[in-house]
Amino acid sequence: MSNVLSFQPAMQLNQDARLRALITAIVEGRHGPSDIYWLKEVAELLGVLASEGEELPPGALDPLHDFYDRIEDQLHFFPQYYRFLLSICLDLEDLGMAGQRGQELCNWVATHKFAEAEMSDLQRAEARRLLRRRGVGAPVEDGPLARRLHRFMSRPATFALPNKKAAYELTHVVFYLSDYGRRVPVMSQNALLGLHYAGILAHLDLDFDLLAEVCAALVLAKAHVPPVWQRAVADSYHSITLFADRAAPLGDGYHQYLVSRWALGLMGARPDVPQIPAGPLRFSLPERSIGPLHGMSESLHDMGPARQADWPRMRGHILTYLTPECQAVLAEAEGATPYFETFFECFSRAAFAEGPIAKLARSGR
Template sequence: MNAMNNVITFRPAVRIDAPESGAAALITSFAQHRRREDDVFWLKENAELLNILECPGAAVSEAGLAALEPFYQSVEKRLAFFPQYYRFLLSMALDLEDLGMPGETGSRIAATIARQGYAAAELSDLQRMEALRLLARRGHGETVEDGLKDRLRAFCNRSGTFALPNRKAAYELTHIVFYLSEYGRVDPLLGEQAITSLHFAGNLAFIEQNSDILAEVCIALHYAGETPPALWTAWLERETHLFSVESGDAVSIADDYHDFLVCNWHESVRGGHAFRKPFSPERMSFSRSARAGAPLRELSEALFEQGDARRADWSATRAQVGARLSPGTLDIVDTLAGQSTHFDAFFEGFARAGAQ
């Protein structure tokens, strides 16, 4: 286990350029201009935004929260009619209060959710952990049993899982760390295998050039008391800077909003300036920089075609398939191989040499 105190990370407040107007514009755009409130994706987007603002303690004025006051006033009625969305509803209510919305609705609905036993109806350990963590924020619900945390840590310890392309598993890994650490407030008690899993997931995300997953991996490493590789953080800083934000009634919301949010969350966790873009209190669309090619798919296809000739180390594999790979893909993998202390073990699992 890592030797850390109960409080393991300093969580600097999110620094938003023109913080009150910037945060207010983001909240207003998500609350009123991207989706209708009767769309479950409205709940998802707004819950994600509030969570990312609340985690590092963003400065948001009461006026900045005004766009979501009607939601806050109606949340108890919503819970009564839509109990299947209780985690979204509770999360939003708690985050609004912790960001400065006056009221105690969060505690009341947490008590209702605990009394109804909604968390016990969750089949997924991850969702049960999320629910119990939310309830604990207002002192409600059962104590998280050790067996639940043990099962989640056992999942994290299966490093081989994260050497293979599986976005769902990668997101589950990072969220387990978020919940166990209470978003950086306590020691998640991860062992070396779990840290290795995070590095494997991050290596895969870097090869894919997936800033969404890589940002979450880096945040999880921070919350576990680890320092993410400089290669990753430098690339994420660049990608965060390259996001574009457009506004207007006709802009598409089939966009990269989640990638934008988590990249800026990562920037705040590392002590940088988050959300350094011009925001408008209207419909906004968020787009990441253009990606050249598909390096992960390119490498995977080349390995698959090797069949029984696949090798477990990159240098031998490079000699076999290098001519089939684009210069960009070769540069990405070569750079990672030279800078990741976990690369050799990662590539052995990724290559699947000898697998039938």
């Protein structure tokens, strides 16, 4: 018989200690600082902390001092990552790290016109937002770029069809226009409707990462967040398990944990930071349930030209394709917002059912 000794990490007795431990675990325990994923995860973490506007406990940013001290060299050698590096630098300073490197970096990026090399309006908007934090360049809300962003947001039908890229771009446009809560963005009613459509799709797909982003965007736009979605995001957050395991995959629930906690905080229900285990930190998501979205799409596709945009008429047919669990999620989604029926008009694609190809097939030609 042998004795097994189990060593447990010291208990973090208060929220300040747990937050310090969380920051250290993200900075030191997941990726190396030369890894693009390190830049992404650290930028996301600091961006959320800066958006929350709370004063960090003493020593919380100590793991990032060395990186901040050599950030000019990082930018000069890795200019292709300028948005991550600017974001980290500016957030560190805004969170209390002593220094003025952010102003110098913004001036350098503007002088070299890195934003002009971007192919995406979304990335150009992000670059503008970062530079304006130190008074450099035009605001996100100015000129042709702003008009294109608003045109994209103000077509709600785009966000009533399964397209995660478009949905995430919609939420991020809101994040950039609002400067993550530093100002109230100008939003058309159609843009707000598009956020609701994206939220309905996320709910039907049980995609709680996207649903948390939609909730955050609605709060930043000073719009109502359906209580059903608030509860779903809270339940999702509390289902994530934190553990330490170097052998566990890094493609985990880190982003969902972070954005869910941020969204809950914006909605006035920020949860406490849990105990942070010692070692390489991982975020384990529960096994994902299948939502009704796929069955709804399949039922409509099978109907072909016979499908209709009228939800009350189509509801019974669609329910026959769904399990009882999916039917319950669908009923919850129906009651979450007043926009479900108009969402379904777009989602059904009934207006496209009698397109030229369908007409030719029906005529036998």
